[in-house]
Amino acid sequence: MMLEVNDVVTAYGKIEALKGVSLSVDPGRITCLLGPNGAGKTTLMYTIAGILRPRRGSVRFDGAELVGETADRVVSRGIALVPENRLVFPHMSVAENLAAGAYLRRDRAAIASDIEALLARFPVLKERRAQQAGTLSGGEQQMLAVARALMSRPRLLMMDEPSMGLAPLIVEQIFAIVEELNRDGITIFMVEQNAHMALKVAHKFFLMEQGKVTFAGAPGDVAEDDVIQRAYLGSAKAR
Amino acid sequence: MGFVDYVQAIIDGLLFGTTYSLIGIGFTLVFGVMQKINMSYAAGSLAGAYCGLVGPQLMGLPPWSVFPLSIAASGVIGYLIYLTCFRFIPLASPLATLMSTVGMLLLLDEIIVHSTAGMPQNYPAIYDGDPIEIGDFMLRADLVGVFLVCVVAMAVLLALLYRTRLGMATRAVAQQPVAAQLCGMRLQAVNGLTFVIAGLLGGVAGAMIGASVGMLSPLIAGPITVKGLIVTVIGGLGSIPGAIVAGLMVGAAENLFQALRNVTERDIYVMLLLFVFLVVRPGGLFSGRGHD
Ligand SMILES: Nc1ncnc2c1ncn2[C@@H]1O[C@H](COP(=O)(O)OP(=O)(O)OP(=O)(O)O)[C@@H](O)[C@H]1O
Numbered sequence: 001m002m003l004e005v006n007d008v009v010t011a012y013g014k015i016e017a018l019k020g021v022s023l024s025v026d027p028g029r030i031t032c033l034l035g036p037n038g039a040g041k042t043t044l045m046y047t048i049a050g051i052l053r054p055r056r057g058s059v060r061f062d063g064a065e066l067v068g069e070t071a072d073r074v075v076s077r078g079i080a081l082v083p084e085n086r087l088v089f090p091h092m093s094v095a096e097n098l099a100a101g102a103y104l105r106r107d108r109a110a111i112a113s114d115i116e117a118l119l120a121r122f123p124v125l126k127e128r129r130a131q132q133a134g135t136l137s138g139g140e141q142q143m144l145a146v147a148r149a150l151m152s153r154p155r156l157l158m159m160d161e162p163s164m165g166l167a168p169l170i171v172e173q174i175f176a177i178v179e180e181l182n183r184d185g186i187t188i189f190m191v192e193q194n195a196h197m198a199l200k201v202a203h204k205f206f207l208m209e210q211g212k213v214t215f216a217g218a219p220g221d222v223a224e225d226d227v228i229q230r231a232y233l234g235s236a237k238a239r
Numbered sequence: 240m241g242f243v244d245y246v247q248a249i250i251d252g253l254l255f256g257t258t259y260s261l262i263g264i265g266f267t268l269v270f271g272v273m274q275k276i277n278m279s280y281a282a283g284s285l286a287g288a289y290c291g292l293v294g295p296q297l298m299g300l301p302p303w304s305v306f307p308l309s310i311a312a313s314g315v316i317g318y319l320i321y322l323t324c325f326r327f328i329p330l331a332s333p334l335a336t337l338m339s340t341v342g343m344l345l346l347l348d349e350i351i352v353h354s355t356a357g358m359p360q361n362y363p364a365i366y367d368g369d370p371i372e373i374g375d376f377m378l379r380a381d382l383v384g385v386f387l388v389c390v391v392a393m394a395v396l397l398a399l400l401y402r403t404r405l406g407m408a409t410r411a412v413a414q415q416p417v418a419a420q421l422c423g424m425r426l427q428a429v430n431g432l433t434f435v436i437a438g439l440l441g442g443v444a445g446a447m448i449g450a451s452v453g454m455l456s457p458l459i460a461g462p463i464t465v466k467g468l469i470v471t472v473i474g475g476l477g478s479i480p481g482a483i484v485a486g487l488m489v490g491a492a493e494n495l496f497q498a499l500r501n502v503t504e505r506d507i508y509v510m511l512l513l514f515v516f517l518v519v520r521p522g523g524l525f526s527g528r529g530h531d
């Protein structure tokens with residue numbers, strides 16, 4: 001296990017968004033988290049990343065406890081999150097956004113060569129390296145958010161709905177990149193609404209409904225239609 | 240009073256206006272990262288300038304020591320304001336920090352009044368030279384000194400914001416705090432640092448106001464707070480270029496109104512200028528776009 005989430009409860013005021021979530025991510029694999037709107041997927045991502053503090057439970061990364069660590073410590077341990085809605089720095093150039101992703105690194109020369117390598121990997125960004133990130137299209141911003149996360153050289157890359165609001169062609173590109181990154185050895189933990197695509201690339205997936213994990217398995221364990229039904233609409237059981 | 244005098248008034252006002260620009264930038268920097276107004280900012284800057292006087296008056300240091308001491312003290316006060324008025328105050332409530340910083344404004348004012356018995360204190364000029372004559376106009380040497388010091392302070396700030404790692408963190412937090420944290424930037428450290436930077440700028444402004452007026456008086460805390468806020472609003476909350484331009488504008492306008500009418504009326508017209516902006520361009524010159 002690379003990442004182990006155990007009985008995590010995270011609340012906003014009195015409302016518990018996560019009601020005891022447990023799941024695990026295997027090293028070198030692609031793990032997907034599916035679930036309907038409001039299930040708590042983003043809350044879980046932010047809890048792991050150290051942005052939100054859980055009420056209880058534990059998050060272990062390579063055996064080390066992450067609960068209680070600040071977000072910068074989580075990044076320096078090797079986890080990067082591509083957040084929901086991309087959250088690029090709108091008034092910084094593409095190149096500056098990438099430099100910001102390497103904030104905790106001190107190896108200037110390597111940072112510069114990583115920026116060039118990522119720009120080569122994402123040609124749409126290369127053409128726009130001096131452009132303000134806020135003026136990029138949604139798909140370009142998503143590429144930038146992924147590239148920015150990679151700048152910290154993570155071992156675990158978490159992605160929160162990277163295909164949201166994007167055209168099918170761009171979604172295909174994003175998933176192709178995900179598989180490529182995974183082949184390069186980066187472990188992926190991804191939230192997706194697009195269950196069809198997610199099940200194609202995932203080695204393992206979890207279904208989350210109303211703050212609880214209600215199913216864990218490998219694609220192929222169950223009929224895709226059934227998963228899609230529950231991922232979009234939630235099951236009767238969880239209610 | 241003729242045309243030449245009015246132009247002369249505008250020139251003097253533009254030179255002095257750079258101090259307002261600095262105060263405006265200070266308000267805007269803090270607003271940028273915290274989305275909050277620090278009402279005690281100008282008072283803190285003035286208090287810093289007062290602290291600088293300790294050097295020559297009590298420690299026997301040379302007169303020029305007042306300037307670096309003022310700036311350093313104001314930076315420290317900036318951090319203390321962060322700790323007392325922001326760090327442990329619930330930020331979700333919009334009124335909480337307004338109350339705490341207004342309280343700090345009053346406290347600083349009281350401390351100044353009590354420690355000086357309310358008496359104005361002499362403050363040295365930055366430069367004592369002959370005025371520079373250009374045709375019909377002349378540039379007061381001390382104001383030129385003030386202008387240059389303020390411009391250097393702005394240049395240093397911009398270099399810090401756009402050329403250093405810390406500056407990048409400040410801009411990142413202002414633009415997108417969650418993503419900044421995901422990049423490994425520490426919110427509280429960046430916030431605290433921003434207060435120090437704003438404080439240092441305020442120290443420069445406070446010192447230069449003292450240097451051009453020739454003295455410090457508790458009576459100027461109120462007006463510079465108001466002028467600083469006006470500059471911030473006219474420039475556009477969160478915009479540094481806006482604060483710079485608006486500071487020059489307010490400086491020039493107030494001096495012109497003073498020449499056209501008189502010193503007792505001038506602030507009425509500065510308020511009217513604010514009113515015009517709120518009606519015509521409520522977002523300010525460069526409507527708040529973070530640190531762009
Ligand atoms: N800042 C917040 N304050 C209060 N409640 C929140 C907050 N953020 C999320 N919630 C609530 O927590 C629950 C889980 O939200 P979350 O964003 O984690 O869901 P999600 O699974 O990511 O949904 P989606 O698929 O729509 O992105 C929801 O009921 C939501 O209303």
Ligand SMILES: [Mg+2]
Nearest residue numbers: 041042043084
């Ligand atoms: Mg979500």
